[in-house]
Amino acid sequence: MKTIISVIALTLISFASSTMAADAEEGEEIFNKNCRTCHSGGINAMAAGKSLSKEDLETNKMNSAAAIIELVTNGKPPMPAYGKTGTLNAVDIENVAAYVLKKANAGW
Numbered sequence: 851m852k853t854i855i856s857v858i859a860l861t862l863i864s865f866a867s868s869t870m871a872a873d874a875e876e877g878e879e880i881f882n883k884n885c886r887t888c889h890s891g892g893i894n895a896m897a898a899g900k901s902l903s904k905e906d907l908e909t910n911k912m913n914s915a916a917a918i919i920e921l922v923t924n925g926k927p928p929m930p931a932y933g934k935t936g937t938l939n940a941v942d943i944e945n946v947a948a949y950v951l952k953k954a955n956a957g958w
């Protein structure tokens with residue numbers, strides 16, 4: 851019985867994540883509320899060489915949604931752990947990651 855429930859749960863989770871495309875427009879609002887203090891216009895006001903430019907993201911291997919989601923979820927002091935603290939939910943984090951990648955590709 852437990853196995854059946856796990857299989858159903860896993861199927862639901864993978865279905866939900868494959869049907870919910872990340873929304874960069876929603877992400878913009880989240881970015882402006884939570885990230886702009888340190889990353890206004892794609893800069894990094896606290897750590898040189900760790901801006902949100904396409905080049906820095908590539909150099910630091912942060913140029914994927916998965917890497918950004920991981921960082922925003924778990925933080926890296928002084929950057930806050932938005933997922934762990936419950937400030938942002940998983941969908942918010944996916945959306946803000948999509949926004950960062952979109953802006954980085956566009957040159958901010």
Ligand code: HEC
Pocket residue numbers: 880881884885886887888889894896897899900901902903906907910912918921922926927928929930932946947950
């Ligand atoms: C208090 C300041 C602060 C806030 C607010 C903040 N960050 Fe950061 N961010 C940092 C610092 C410092 C780093 C560098 C971390 C490290 O040592 O790798 C960083 C790194 C990053 C990186 C990796 C950049 C690179 O080139 O390696 C991304 C992407 C990022 N932040 C996105 C966000 C997003 C999205 C938000 C909002 C949800 C956010 N940050 C909020 C301080 C902040």
